[in-house]
Amino acid sequence: DAGVIQSPRHEVTEMGQEVTLRCKPISGHDYLFWYRQTMMRGLELLIYFNNNVPIDDSGMPEDRFSAKMPNASFSTLKIQPSEPRDSAVYFCASRTRYTGELFFGEGSRLTVL
Amino acid sequence: AQTVTQSQPEMSVQEAETVTLSCTYDTSESDYYLFWYKQPPSRQMILVIRQEAYKQQNATENRFSVNFQKAAKSFSLKISDSQLGDAAMYFCAYNIKGAQKLVFGQGTRLTINP
Numbered sequence: 174d175a176g177v178i179q180s181p182r183h184e185v186t187e188m189g190q191e192v193t194l195r196c197k198p199i200s201g202h203d204y205l206f207w208y209r210q211t212m213m214r215g216l217e218l219l220i221y222f223n224n225n226v227p228i229d230d231s232g233m234p235e236d237r238f239s240a241k242m243p244n245a246s247f248s249t250l251k252i253q254p255s256e257p258r259d260s261a262v263y264f265c266a267s268r269t270r271y272t273g274e275l276f277f278g279e280g281s282r283l284t285v286l
Numbered sequence: 287a288q289t290v291t292q293s294q295p296e297m298s299v300q301e302a303e304t305v306t307l308s309c310t311y312d313t314s315e316s317d318y319y320l321f322w323y324k325q326p327p328s329r330q331m332i333l334v335i336r337q338e339a340y341k342q343q344n345a346t347e348n349r350f351s352v353n354f355q356k357a358a359k360s361f362s363l364k365i366s367d368s369q370l371g372d373a374a375m376y377f378c379a380y381n382i383k384g385a386q387k388l389v390f391g392q393g394t395r396l397t398i399n400p
Contacts, residue, residue, distance in 0.1 A: 206388075216390040221387070223386070228386065229386070229387070264331065273318075273381045273388065274321065277323075277330060277332075278330070280330065
């Protein structure tokens, strides 16, 4: 299996622009997670899905953030409008229902100018 | 609240030496998983080792082993024969069985001195 695949690896955009981050989880995994990593706050869970259904979005910072999972092999995290404080590395991760182990993608580094 | 504490923001060790990274956690649950993840400069999070709380035997993966003290809620990682490729951020994490959230510590940056 190719592992969790994220795109883009790097994104530089200007404040106010829309940003879309993409994730393809490992085939057969039931859960998908979006994390944000910053120096100040470490790893923060933003939202997670079970069988494509959002279960807990309490970590989403504000209404500018939204996430979807239209099918078992694809998820997006969208920020609209983006702000400089959104600059971070965004990780997607997936896992099966049987173990607690998370498999992470390589992350998308977002810089908002 | 469930928390994971890594009290050492940075550690360094000489190549080929042994180093131990500390981790404590706070939970009232009895059945859970514990993990150590490695994040090298390439930034991908890689699982190093995992431990199930009901297992008394400490997990071992090659040069990596843990010292799991359930009563003390302690889960330290020992790296033997340190190699340059071990240089990375190391994150301790935990989740309750049946719950979905993985709670991470703040990380320990490990430097390997040649």
